[in-house]
Amino acid sequence: MKTWVKILLGLIVVGLIALLLVYKFLYNKQHPDYENVEAKFTLSAQDIYNAYKTNKDAASAKFNGKMIALTGKLSKVEVADSLVTAVFVFSQGDFGDEGVRCTMLKKFNDAAGKLQPDGEFMVKGYCTGYNETDVILDKCSIINQ
Numbered sequence: 001m002k003t004w005v006k007i008l009l010g011l012i013v014v015g016l017i018a019l020l021l022v023y024k025f026l027y028n029k030q031h032p033d034y035e036n037v038e039a040k041f042t043l044s045a046q047d048i049y050n051a052y053k054t055n056k057d058a059a060s061a062k063f064n065g066k067m068i069a070l071t072g073k074l075s076k077v078e079v080a081d082s083l084v085t086a087v088f089v090f091s092q093g094d095f096g097d098e099g100v101r102c103t104m105l106k107k108f109n110d111a112a113g114k115l116q117p118d119g120e121f122m123v124k125g126y127c128t129g130y131n132e133t134d135v136i137l138d139k140c141s142i143i144n145q
Contacts, residue, residue: 034139045072045088052130069124084109102140
């Protein structure tokens with residue numbers, strides 16, 4: 001067999017092994033059980049909104065990528081297809097409501113849809129940051145109503 005054919009076959013085998021490893025360790029990676037992850041911080045929705053509004057960089061360094069438990073009075077619940085978002089509104093900006101948006105885990109969609117505006121409740125979620133209008137929490141679960 002010619003040398004270039006052996007090299008080509010070797011590269012194909014190495015490529016297939018690399019693809020299998022990528023699939024096993026990245027694509028098929030297990031996700032944390034967001035519902036049972038312990039919150040690193042517990043504060044009011046107003047406090048986290050104010051923290052991002054006054055000093056985005058410091059708040060981002062402190063809260064981004066962390067599980068956070070928030071308490072507060074719910075302003076509204078938004079439903080779009082299979083996404084249910086609990087919203088705490090604290091001000092009106094050029095583009096509408098500004099505050100904290102908590103996108104619920106699918107398991108909590110029904111419970112979140114039944115929440116009453118102006119009712120106190122606690123939610124726990126993964127903070128993904130601030131988009132100049134809202135603090136965003138994903139993978140949220142309702143702790144109490």
